[in-house]
Amino acid sequence: xxxxxxxxFAVNSIDVPLSEQAKALLTGPPNPYRSDDNIYLAxxxxxxxxxxxxxxxxxxxxxxxxxxxxxxxxxxDAAVAFNESASKKLSFSGTAPLGPALTSSxxxxxxxxxxxxxxxxxxxxxxxRRYMSMHHLPGYYxxxxxxxxxxxxxxxxxxxxxxLSDLASRLQTGTLQQRRDALDDLRDDLRMWRVVLKGSGxxxxxxxxxxxxxxxxxxxxxxIADPNSDLALLENDRRSLIEPFDLADWKIGAAFRTxxxxxxxxxxxxxxxxxxxxxxxxxxxSWRERAxxxxxxxxxxLNDTENLSAALTAQWEALADSDPTQIYGRREAxxxxxxxxxxxxxxxxxxxxxGKILVGLAxxxxxxxxxxxxxxxxxxxxxxxVFQLRRQNIPTSDVxxxxxxxxxxxxxxxxxxxxxxxxxxxxxxxxxxxxHPEGRRFGVMFRQDPAIGPSGL
Numbered sequence: 156x157x158x159x160x161x162x163x164f165a166v167n168s169i170d171v172p173l174s175e176q177a178k179a180l181l182t183g184p185p186n187p188y189r190s191d192d193n194i195y196l197a198x199x200x201x202x203x204x205x206x207x208x209x210x211x212x213x214x215x216x217x218x219x220x221x222x223x224x225x226x227x228x229x230x231x232d233a234a235v236a237f238n239e240s241a242s243k244k245l246s247f248s249g250t251a252p253l254g255p256a257l258t259s260s261x262x263x264x265x266x267x268x269x270x271x272x273x274x275x276x277x278x279x280x281x282x283x284r285r286y287m288s289m290h291h292l293p294g295y296y297x298x299x300x301x302x303x304x305x306x307x308x309x310x311x312x313x314x315x316x317x318x319l320s321d322l323a324s325r326l327q328t329g330t331l332q333q334r335r336d337a338l339d340d341l342r343d344d345l346r347m348w349r350v351v352l353k354g355s356g357x358x359x360x361x362x363x364x365x366x367x368x369x370x371x372x373x374x375x376x377x378x379i380a381d382p383n384s385d386l387a388l389l390e391n392d393r394r395s396l397i398e399p400f401d402l403a404d405w406k407i408g409a410a411f412r413t414x415x416x417x418x419x420x421x422x423x424x425x426x427x428x429x430x431x432x433x434x435x436x437x438x439x440x441s442w443r444e445r446a447x448x449x450x451x452x453x454x455x456x457l458n459d460t461e462n463l464s465a466a467l468t469a470q471w472e473a474l475a476d477s478d479p480t481q482i483y484g485r486r487e488a489x490x491x492x493x494x495x496x497x498x499x500x501x502x503x504x505x506x507x508x509x510g511k512i513l514v515g516l517a518x519x520x521x522x523x524x525x526x527x528x529x530x531x532x533x534x535x536x537x538x539x540x541v542f543q544l545r546r547q548n549i550p551t552s553d554v555x556x557x558x559x560x561x562x563x564x565x566x567x568x569x570x571x572x573x574x575x576x577x578x579x580x581x582x583x584x585x586x587x588x589x590x591h592p593e594g595r596r597f598g599v600m601f602r603q604d605p606a607i608g609p610s611g612l
Contacts, residue, residue, distance in 0.1 A: 163454075163505050170456040177458075177465035180415045183301070184355055188294040190214055194351060195297050195360075197289045198308045202244045202282065209285050216306065217299050224300050228424045234304060247313040248278040253320050256370035258594040261316065262377030265323035272320045282314050283321075290343035295354025301416035309363050318344070319374050326378060338388055342396050345371050353404055358414055358524060361407040369531045369595075376538045376599040379545060386545055397542050402568055405532045407525060408476035415468040418517065422460050425509070426452055451509060460510030466496065467514060475525040479568040482529070486522060493518065526569065526589030533567045533585045534597055537574055540564040541583065541601055551578060551602050 190196055190210055200213025207215075220237070227234040253264040253272075265272065276283060299305045325337035345368065352364035375397065378384050389397055470489050477485040543549075543564060549557050555576055558565040565574050567586060575584045575598075584598030 166506055167454050167456065170458045171462065173458045174462045174465060176469060177461045180412055180465050180468060181419060181461070183413070183416060186296045186298065186355075188296050192293050193298070194289060194292045194295040194347060194354070195308060195356065197285075197292060198310065199299075199306060201285055201289075202246070202311060204243045204245045209288070214298075220304075220306055221298075221300050224302055224304065224420070227304055228302065228420065229427065245282065247282060247311055249275050250313075253316055255312070256316050256319055257366060257373070257592075258596060260373070260377050260596075261319045261370075262323050262374055262381065265320050266327060268320070269324050269328070272317070272324050275317050276321060279314070279317060282311075283317065286310065286314055286318060287340070290340070290347050292347070293350070295351045295356060295360070297354075297356040297360065297413070300420065301357065301413050302420040303417055305357065305417065307359070310367075315367065315370065319370060323374060323378070326384070334385070334388055335393075338393050338396060341371060341375070342393065345396065349400060349404060352407075352528075356410065356413060357417065358407070358410040358521065361410050361528060362524065365528045365531045369534060372531070372534050372538050373596055373599075376534075376541055379538065379541045380599050380601045382545075382603070386542065389542065397539050399535045399539055400532070402479060402532065405479075405528050406476045407528055408472035408474075411468050411471040411475065411521065414521070415464055418464055419461055422457055422464075422510075422513070425455050426457060454507065455509035456507040457510075459507040460514060463510065463514045464517070467517065471521050474522055477525075479529050479532075480571065482525065482569055489522065523590055527591060528589075529567075529569050530585060530587045530589045530591070530597065533569075533574075533587075536564055536566075536568070537583065537585055537597075537599065540574070541599055544601065545603060549603065551581065554578065554583070554601070 193210070196210045196213035196217065198213065199216050200209040200211065203209070203212035203216065205212050223233065223237045227237055253259065253261050253268055297305075297308075299308075322337045322341055325333050329337060348364045348367040348371070351360060352368065354360065379386065379389075379397070470492055474482065474485050474489050540558075540561070543561070544554065544557060547557075555578070558573055558576060562571075562573070566572060567574075567588060569588050570586075572586050575582075575586055577583075581600050581602045582598045583601050587597055
């Protein structure tokens with residue numbers, strides 16, 4: 156037994172060379188955007204309290220994080236102090252009465268809350284102005300150094316709900332020009348979140364973008380399904396509002412490269428475990444704890460860990476960037492690859508066991524996210540489907556046949572299954588393939604009387 160322990164100790168004294176694959180992933184892509192063109196910096200400074208531009212405040216926030224990251228990774232107290240120093244925010248005033256954008260119908264709720272919407276617009280004029288000013292920024296690139304401590308960058312949900320509520324109110328009650336302007340604002344919003352989805356960033360940015368696009372699509376679907384809506388507004392130069400994106404836009408494989416660099420930032424701190432970095436600076440570790448840290452670190456090899464993580468990242472990237480019709484087959488191939496190459500119990504686990512455990516913890520984490528994004532792509536198809544149902548004046552009794560005749564509009568891009576149609580309730584919905592927070596809407600209520608015909612056409 157003692158000989159086996161000695162052999163295990165000896166074999167872990169030597170690290171392997173860093174693989175070319177890991178070297179490539181450790182280097183981020185170049186930033187093609189000026190600060191003034193970067194949606195990421197505008198989002199980072201969106202609710203900062205100050206008189207400077209949101210981009211200047213966002214850049215200052217990210218620069219402060221970049222400079223403090225090394226100390227925060229080594230000392231939890233430094234992270235707490237940094238977060239407290241950055242806590243001053245411009246808060247949303249009031250309570251949006253229309254409910255969450257992804258679980259309720261803002262289109263329907265806006266009809267009975269017009270006065271509330273007007274009040275909230277007045278009391279949150281600055282936040283609303285900041286949001287609208289972001290619409291024409293051309294690019295998205297995360298300038299924060301990747302780590303698990305990266306600042307969370309997003310638009311506060313009440314601001315998004317207010318934006319969509321205002322659109323709904325203008326589309327329901329405005330003049331012809333006001334309705335056109337509202338659709339132009341929605342088109343700009345779709346463009347912005349599409350840019351974020353395709354931009355260079357971590358996985359959370361893809362989920363935020365997909366959720367924001369989903370909320371926009373829900374509003375569009377409810378508007379189109381409403382028999383009182385004028386669909387002529389969606390013709391000609393505004394047709395792009397409802398036309399599905401290229402499926403390549405929904406591929407999020409590049410995000411896993413950022414996730415790899417975030418994990419690598421943590422791996423690099425592990426060999427530094429000693430008395431100065433073990434626990435809080437307020438409670439120095441004992442010599443026993445220091446000795447145990449040194450012993451554990453001996454069984455962690457940085458290069459081998461990054462090599463394993465890089466290989467796993469390549470699998471996730473390939474899965475996420477697969478043609479959606481091939482994603483199930485690619486996932487099966489990924490599972491087989493894990494059986495052969497992934498971290499698992501075997502004699503090889505005696506080398507770099509700590510690194511293998513850390514990489515193994517990430518194995519079940521990421522493969523489901525591409526499915527969630529493609530569910531939103533499917534819902535965009537449903538929006539276009541509902542538009543065609545109304546535009547072609549398809550009666551409720553013929554919806555099922557119409558779905559069969561137009562699979563390009565009525566099927567999920569991943570599994571090819573037709574959307575779910577319930578003629579009794581009038582619900583048309585996507586059969587999702589991903590796991591989503593409870594209550595998220597993937598349907599729309601649709602009924603059409605052929606005697607009335609499609610409004611505005």
